[in-house]
Amino acid sequence: MDGLQISNLKTLREFMCKTQHKVYAEPGGPESYEAKMISELIREIDRLRPLGSDGKHGKLHTYYCQCDLTADERTDLYWSSITWEDVQ
Numbered sequence: 001m002d003g004l005q006i007s008n009l010k011t012l013r014e015f016m017c018k019t020q021h022k023v024y025a026e027p028g029g030p031e032s033y034e035a036k037m038i039s040e041l042i043r044e045i046d047r048l049r050p051l052g053s054d055g056k057h058g059k060l061h062t063y064y065c066q067c068d069l070t071a072d073e074r075t076d077l078y079w080s081s082i083t084w085e086d087v088q
């Protein structure tokens with residue numbers, strides 16, 4: 001992955017959520033610039049390491065989620081990343 005290297009997305013997301021609670025309690029609340037930036041960061045973390053409706057990452061692996069995948073899981077990831085356009 002190019003750009004920012006983050007060693008633990010799960011920990012970073014937890015930290016960002018705690019920070020979000022603090023920022024929401026400040027003047028400006030959820031409408032403040034800081035609150036919007038934190039929301040964007042959390043969205044980006046969720047794109048790299050998606051969470052299910054139960055709040056768990058489970059098997060929603062991506063190339064960037066940092067899980068220690070088995071060979072089978074890596075193969076599934078590979079095939080699920082191929083789109084129709086790739087095979088035409």
Ligand SMILES: [Zn+2]
Pocket residue numbers: 057058059060061062065066067
């Ligand atoms: Zn994963």
